Amino acid sequence: MTDETIRDVLTRRGLSRRAFLQVCASVTAALALSPAEAADMTKRLETAERPTVIYLSYQECTGCLESLTRSFSPGIASLIFNDISLAYNDTLQAAAGQAAETAKDTAMKNAWGKYVLVVDGSVPLAQNGAYCAVAGRSAVSDLKRAAGGAAAVVAVGTCAAFGGLPYAAPNPTGAVPVSEIVRDRPVINISGCPPIAEVITGVILYYTTFGVPALDHLHRPMNFYGNTIHDRCYRRPFYDRGMFAKTFDDEGARQGWCLFELGCKGPITHNACPTTKWNGGTSYPIESGHPCLGCSEPGFWDKGGFYKALSTPTGHWSRTGVVSGAVAAGVAAGLSTAAVARARQGRAQKKAASADSEPKNPTS
Amino acid sequence: MPLSRGVIPIRPVTAGAPAGGALADAILAEIASALHEYLDTRQNHVIDLTGMPLSREDRQRIDAYLGQGEVSMDIHALVHSHIEETAYAGVWRVRHYDMGGGVHSERIEIIDVPEIVRASSADMAHSARRIEALRAEEGA
Structure with missing residues (x-):
């Protein structure tokens, strides 16, 4: 992991402070921060180290990643997520097979103890985890290993957060949510089938600047999950x-x-x-x-x-x-x-x- | 028999939710108090409209209340931003557009000049270096 800040990355790409302030406006609007918090976040983002994100997928349909990458404002969401922070994602990368596994190991090693681990999909435990395996390793052992070097784990989508569709009765694969496997570090649940793209990127940037956000009893960020749909419904x-x-x-x-x-x-x-x-x-x-x-x-x-x-x-x-x-x-x-x-x-x-x-x- | 509602059922649809425009009044009050605050303490204030559940009436009332002022600016950086002063000095509307032309952030700022307009010292230092490099290149 480099000591580069988010601001440095933008400067290197020839973008001015105005561009940086546009990014900040987009993020603080998505997070619904108060004016004081927004100003604080802008100040912190100037000096915050560029986050490293490692994104792993298990029992899922890739709908969450679709939501993220098909975001209608690709400029800012993808800049923050793909260009600035994403170090590994097996669906988006060109590498396959052994090269992909090496890329994952390298990304983890370079930021061990510091990276944000994004997990998409539930983890099957039946038959010793045989229902979902990557590179000869079961999802459960892969997740345990990757979580070992993570500063925090973000469970993206209802499958990762609560078990999701694989967990539906009669749950043939013995699927469980990420929080049942990772118990020794913060797990932030971003539920939804799929979640809103701005919510995913917003939470990762919030974590980079302020740490773990305020969570509800199901470990979802209050910024986005504090109200019911009914509370804010125009009907x-x-x-x-x-x-x-x-x-x-x-x-x-x-x-x-x-x-x-x-x-x-x-x-x-x-x-x-x-x-x-x-x-x-x-x-x-x-x-x-x-x-x-x-x-x-x-x-x-x-x-x-x-x-x-x-x-x-x-x-x-x-x-x-x-x-x-x-x-x-x-x-x-x-x-x-x-x-x-x-x-x-x-x-x-x-x-x-x-x-x-x-x-x-x-x-x- | 002339065509009537009895022959062809006509269902009038009334526009808008019965939400009214109460939020617009609250925003106007907030702007007034922020102007006083700025004059007393130089503390700027931002009202982010993006996440507010504004009804159509609210939006119409905000537009009617604030009107148009003397200054408008466009920024072409990472995305397009349009900034305009309202009919009230020091009350600005700042809109950031996404690549598709939609508004992805909309705010009212109470300040002498919105922060995003100012050239930063870092960027000005970078400009100085660029001009020096250009002169060196042309001199060589």
Whole structure:
């Protein structure tokens, strides 16, 4: 790992401080930082060492990487992620076979103890991990080895964060989330199927400048997962007035009323979709007329049907207490869920403010 | 019988959510207080509109309130940025565009000149070196 800063990289590419400030504006807007925090981040990014990111993929569909690389503002997201920090990614690189394994070993060795390990996909444990193996090594042993040299681990996508689709009943491969394998260093979960590209790059840059962000009880950054979809939904006024679409082609659907009765999981789903939006800020599922599937929550596919309203009995029992608790709260009252989320965000921010008084610098 | 609503069902669609423009009023109050703050302490202030759930009414009201001022500038660095002063001196609208022409960051800044406009000392030092190199090359 070099001692180069992010600012140095831009200067070397012939870009001015104005370009650097454009990068900062993009990142601080994506992170929804307060003006004071944004100014602080700009100051820190001037001197912060260029982060090294090693990206490993296990049981996944590559949708998360698609989300990242098909970002509609390729200029800044890809500059930060691909050009500045990405040291290894087996899908994007040209090398294959032994050359790829050597590249991975070299990248890890050069930044041992300092790199950010991004993991995409769940890790199968059944049959001694035989369901997913790379270069003759099982995913579980590969992850343990790579995590050994990581300053922090970022689990990208619902598969890595909560087990995802491979974890769905009956979970034939014995898939588990990254946090069940890596227990001795910080794991930041960026859930979503896939997560929003700006959220992935934003969290990595936040970690570079301020250290581990404030996390919720499922280890997701509060900046992006502190509110429910329902909290920030532009259709919320219709929910409050009891104006619901009953079918996809009725008057309510045409008028853009609340999709709760069509199965919207917005009240129990924490994500940044209503504000950050998708496809370069174009829209998000509810804005396009479809209920939220709840893809950033654990076990979203095992909740009995995407089009069943939250208050409808599903006949399914969720396997994790955390999820069933959240569902119960959502069924009881969408409003109280929102209140709980806001209270939790406040608490976590206070906690983080006191814990982060001494900023973490992965390079020192 | 003339064509009527009874023959061809006409469903009028009212535009916009019933959210109103309350946020625009709050932003205007914030700008006023930031102007006082700047005059007293020289502390600049930034209101980032990018992540705010603004309704269409909010946007229309912000545009109507702020209007257009005397200065507008364009920066062509990594991406295109457009900066314009509003009808109020020291209240600037700064928009950064992505490669596709969409706005990816939009903010209101309260300061004498937005920081991004100033040439940095590092860049000016770099310019001096470049000019010296050019002169040396031409002299040789």
